[in-house]
Amino acid sequence: MKQFIDFIPLILFFIVYKISPQAVDILGHTFMVGGIFSATAMLIASSIVVYGILFIRQGKLEKSQWLTLIACLVFGSLTLAFHSETFLKWKAPVVNWLFALIFAGSHFIGDRLLIQRIMGHALTLPQAIWVKLNIAWIVFFLFCGAANLYVAFTYQDFWVDFKVFGSLGMTLIFLIGQGIFLARHIHDADASTQPSTKKTED
Missing domain, CATH: 1.10.132 (Topoisomerase I; Chain A, domain 4)
Incomplete structure (x- = not known):
C-alpha cells in the first residue's frame, strides 16, 4: 500500500493537466486551471496535504517519503518559478x-x-x-x-x-x-x- 501513496498527488496532477486551460474566478482573483503549470501547483499542494496527513497520523515520515516530498517541492517550485516544464521532467x-x-x-x-x-x-x-x-x-x-x-x-x-x-x-x-x-x-x-x-x- 505504501508504494502507491506517491501516486495520489500524481493522479490529481494528471486530472488537472488534462483539463482544458481556462480562467476561474476565486474570491475575486482569477486563476488559470488546466495545463502543466496549474497541474504542477496541484502536485505540490496535494503532496503537502498527503504527506502532512501521514506525518500527523504516524508521527513521522519514512526517508523515502521525505525524499519524494522534497523532490516534489524543489522541482515543482522551479517549474513554476521559471515557467519551464523541463525541471519537472x-x-x-x-x-x-x-x-x-x-x-x-x-x-x-x-x-x-x-x-x-x-x-x-x-x-x-x-x-x-x-x-x-x-x-x-x-x-x-x-x-x-x-x-x-x-x-x-x-x-x-x-x-x-x-x-x-x-x-x-x-x-x-x-x-x-x-x-x-x-x-x-x-x-x-x-x-x-x-x-x-x-x-x-x-
Missing part, C-alpha cells in the same frame, strides 16, 4: 536514481541491506536471496529513471501520461514479479525447515 529520473543509489549504498554501509531493513520484520530469507532482491530494486529504479527521462524528452506529447500510468504499470509489474519470486523461496524455506515426520525404528 527531471523529477522522476532524479528521484528514481537517488533511490537506486540508496539501495546500492546499503551493500557497503550498515549491517543490513535496505530491502532487508524494510521487509525483514515480516520475512526470513537466506542472505543470498536478500542480496538478489536488493539488486533487483536497484535495477528497477535505474530502469524507471531512464524510462521516464527518455519518454519525457522524446515523446513530449505523452510524457505526463507515462509519468502517471507508465510508472504505476512498471511498479505493479515489478511488485507482482517480486511476489512470485518471494513465494517460491518462502515455500522452499518452509519445506527445508519442516520437521521430519518419519518414525525411527527401534
